[in-house]
Amino acid sequence: MFIAATAWGTGGAVAAMLYDVSGLGPIAVTFWRFAGAVALLALVALFVRRSHTIPQPAPKDRWRRIAITGTGLAISQATYFASIEFAGLAIGTVVAIGLSPILIAVGAHIFLGERLxxxxxxxxxxxLAGLALLVVGGTVNPAPAPLLGLACAVISALGYAAATLANRHSTSTGPAGGYGSAVTSTLQGFAVGMVCLLPPALMEGIWPPTGDMGHTVALMAFLAAVPTALAYLLFFAALSVVRAATASVIALMEPVSATVLAALLLQEHLTVAALAGAAVLLGAVAVLIVGERRAAARRPVAAPEPMLR
Known part of the structure; x- marks a missing residue:
């Protein structure tokens, strides 16, 4: 989960660089990100299928989950990249991911019966207090359209919450497939998202109009492999052993890594309040992990749970 959250944090920085290098818009960048992830995950799925028998949920539940996951990911990532373009990497990431724990906690309580x-x-x-400090502190650089960027970040949080809850519900009620099921779920979700993104990407302009094609392809390859295929594969696999609300808080490490990268690579300099917010956020994550481990040690041992290998 930590690796996934840290890898996610690199995605926004790479997308911001792609805007300058390629001239592509946020929807086109998201489409190519999904297309590359689908290609990589398809290769992983072929290897996993040769080594494991992957149980699947009932067809009705499986296709509902795939549809929600793919649509949620498409909306979440496209609007997230738009928020970066309009409000900056640090603020866009902080707001998009910062709202997710609230939405996921409420959704998990309503639909999954989880208690915080x-x-x-x-x-x-x-x-959330740490996130508030990050938002208030922000960066010293002015953003082109901060209110529009904040609106996009809110929509991104809604899509992310829907995808997370759909996969957590599948691992809670369906057969446990461990790593193999995570590969299949992630591949299918990105395939649906890619199809959803194709029409608006064509309207926006799907081919890079300017820039160095070699540089563009290299950035796209990294974007598809690390913060997309690898990060989401690890995240959805971890949902089989971590509660949805807990996973959402651990994933809050993403805005910390994104904020640091914004300062180092994009010259979005942090204020003292933003640095304090990052420290509070990391402390909350550390306390949560310790508490989750202690709670797991007190639970009675039942049937074996799927583990990420």
Missing amino acids: GRLGLLTTSAA
């Missing part, structure tokens, strides 16, 4: 508990409420509150 006292520790979960405290750590989530601390994490």
